Amino acid sequence: MxxxxxxxxxxxxxxxxxxxxxxxxxxxxxxxxxxxxSIVVSALWALNPDRGLLDFGSFVMAGESQERGLNPYAxxxxxxxxxxYDFGYEDxxxxxxxxxxxxxxxxxxxxAEIDPEAARTLLTVASVALFAATAGALLRRYRWxxxxxxxxxxxxxxxxxxxxxxxQIYMALLALGVSxxxxxxxxxxxxxxxxxxxxxxCIKPNFGIWPLLLLLGGQQxxxxxxxxxxxxxxxxxxxxxxxxxxxxxxxxAAGYERTGLPANASIIGTAERLGVAELGYALAVALVAxxxxxxxxxxxxxxxTSAIGILVALLVGPLTWTGYTLFAVPLLxxxxxxxxxxxxxxxxxxxxxxxxxxxxxxxIPSAEVVGASLMLLLALTVRDVVGRANAAxxxxxxxxxxxxxxxQPRGRGGYATPSPWRDG
Numbered sequence: 544m545x546x547x548x549x550x551x552x553x554x555x556x557x558x559x560x561x562x563x564x565x566x567x568x569x570x571x572x573x574x575x576x577x578x579x580x581s582i583v584v585s586a587l588w589a590l591n592p593d594r595g596l597l598d599f600g601s602f603v604m605a606g607e608s609q610e611r612g613l614n615p616y617a618x619x620x621x622x623x624x625x626x627x628y629d630f631g632y633e634d635x636x637x638x639x640x641x642x643x644x645x646x647x648x649x650x651x652x653x654x655a656e657i658d659p660e661a662a663r664t665l666l667t668v669a670s671v672a673l674f675a676a677t678a679g680a681l682l683r684r685y686r687w688x689x690x691x692x693x694x695x696x697x698x699x700x701x702x703x704x705x706x707x708x709x710x711q712i713y714m715a716l717l718a719l720g721v722s723x724x725x726x727x728x729x730x731x732x733x734x735x736x737x738x739x740x741x742x743x744x745c746i747k748p749n750f751g752i753w754p755l756l757l758l759l760g761g762q763q764x765x766x767x768x769x770x771x772x773x774x775x776x777x778x779x780x781x782x783x784x785x786x787x788x789x790x791x792x793x794x795x796a797a798g799y800e801r802t803g804l805p806a807n808a809s810i811i812g813t814a815e816r817l818g819v820a821e822l823g824y825a826l827a828v829a830l831v832a833x834x835x836x837x838x839x840x841x842x843x844x845x846x847x848t849s850a851i852g853i854l855v856a857l858l859v860g861p862l863t864w865t866g867y868t869l870f871a872v873p874l875l876x877x878x879x880x881x882x883x884x885x886x887x888x889x890x891x892x893x894x895x896x897x898x899x900x901x902x903x904x905x906x907i908p909s910a911e912v913v914g915a916s917l918m919l920l921l922a923l924t925v926r927d928v929v930g931r932a933n934a935a936x937x938x939x940x941x942x943x944x945x946x947x948x949x950x951q952p953r954g955r956g957g958y959a960t961p962s963p964w965r966d967g
Contacts, residue, residue: 571692578695581894585699588896589708590667598639599663599710605641606654615648615788616640616795640795642862643712645780645788646745650712663710670706670714677714677721684725685876696888701895701913702869705806708895712746713866719743720750720853724873727765727845737765741772748773749860752831753852760838760848802861806895808914809863827859843928850874851928854921858914865895868913871920883923890916 596603605615607622618640641651654662678697682689697703706713723739726732737754744751751773758766780788803815810830814823834855838848853870857863868891875891878884893909 575692575695578692578699578892581699581892582695585701585704585894585896589704594708596659596663597709599666600659601639601641602651602710602712603654603659603662605648606651609648609652610655614791615651616642616791639801640799642792642796642799643746644748644777645784645792646776648780648788666710666712667707673714673718674703677718680721680725681873681876684728687879688876696892697872699892700869700872701891701893701909702866705865705895706869709866711866713869716743716747717869720870721873724846724849724853727762727849728877730845733762733765733845734768737768738772740765740769742776744769744773745776749863750853750856752834752856752859753849756834756838756848756852756855757845759835760845761842762845762848765845799862805908805910806865807862808857808865808868808910808917809860810858810914811861812863813911813914830855830859837925837928841928841932846877847924847928850924851921854917854924857917858921863914865910865913868917871917874920874924878923883919887916887920 604619604622607613608615608617608619611622613619613622641647682693702713705711719739719742723736723743726736726739740750740754740757744754754766754769754773756766757763757769802809802812802820804812805816807813807815809823810826811820811823814820814826834851838851843851853874857867857870860867871887871891875884875887880888890912893912895909897909
């Protein structure tokens with residue numbers, strides 16, 4: 544169609560703008576097609592009924608052991624044989640222990656009375672429902688993200704399918720974290736936000752960095768409530784089961800030798816794969832110290848402090864499996880996406896099924912890409928905090944300058960006085 548045959552209302556639109564709009568629509572269509580293909584393949588992989596119980600099997604084993612008075616943090620081969628359940632991994636990893644803190648045992652004990660396959664199906668349905676509710680809350684909060692491509696991105700997230708594949712409990716924890724994040728961002732009900740964070744920390748102690756940084760950043764009410772709730776919840780099994788239950792948990796955690804698995808995106812996991820585990824721990828400690836010093840010095844908002852706390856927790860935790868990266872989703876969605884944010888978003892949808900093998904010869908460094916993207920998101924957050932701090936310092940200086948040298952009325956073109964370069 545020639546330009547002259549276009550409707551008159553369209554002929555005034557610059558041709559370059561039309562070409563860019565067409566190119567953009569083609570790009571979005573191609574991205575949408577790629578995401579749809581990724582969703583289909585991920586669903587076939589993650590929901591394969593023959594995949595075994597995987598991580599969910601460790602929860603069943605913990606519940607069975609607790610019910611029978613055995614060590615719930617031990618891998619008991621006789622228990623597996625007597626129950627007839629498949630607790631193992633098809634790729635040969637063998638049985639994996641439950642590494643969640645002792646308070647989790649009260650959630651897993653009922654599994655001893657339920658058919659494991661039926662329980663896992665129920666958990667899958669609940670996980671999908673929780674993720675849908677969490678994503679809906681984020682889309683309502685960040686309305687500028689409400690595009691069809693964003694919906695496809697959310698469903699394509701590697702962490703989402705990883706959780707469903709393993710039968711993990713991360714979606715309930717994600718709901719706690721996102722709810723606390725939204726409350727702190729809107730500066731509403733800081734004590735209740737602390738309760739939610741405390742519940743998250745008592746199940747996943749890695750996130751204890753979050754309330755500690757809130758304390759250092761001046762959010763004492765939220766930080767203290769979170770620490771108190773986590774402490775009280777953690778004391779329940781100590782009181783009911785005795786101190787030995789914590790000894791069993793710590794022994795299982797210390798004896799875990801799979802931090803180098805390809806799906807671990809933490810600094811420690813990356814260092815383990817590269818053969819420099821000690822360096823990984825040193826870098827993790829240094830990052831925590833740097834984050835604490837930065838928050839103490841700059842006193843960011845509750846939202847920015849939370850973003851730093853969540854990202855540092857993900858980066859320095861000994862185990863940051865792909866499912867944990869879902870905690871970075873609200874941080875990313877709260878931002879206006881430019882090239883760096885797009886890079887992080889792309890890293891978060893790298894298909895996790897590419898890396899579900901222990902064969903180092905076929906190892907694809909997607910965890911390294913994800914870890915680098917988390918570090919990039921942390922750097923962007925720090926940059927924004929510094930920028931706002933500098934702007935706050937410069938604003939009073941500008942006001943003092945205006946008091947001494949009042950602004951002149953603006954002339955044509957926005958200049959203080961008519962300019963021969965503008966007005967001819």
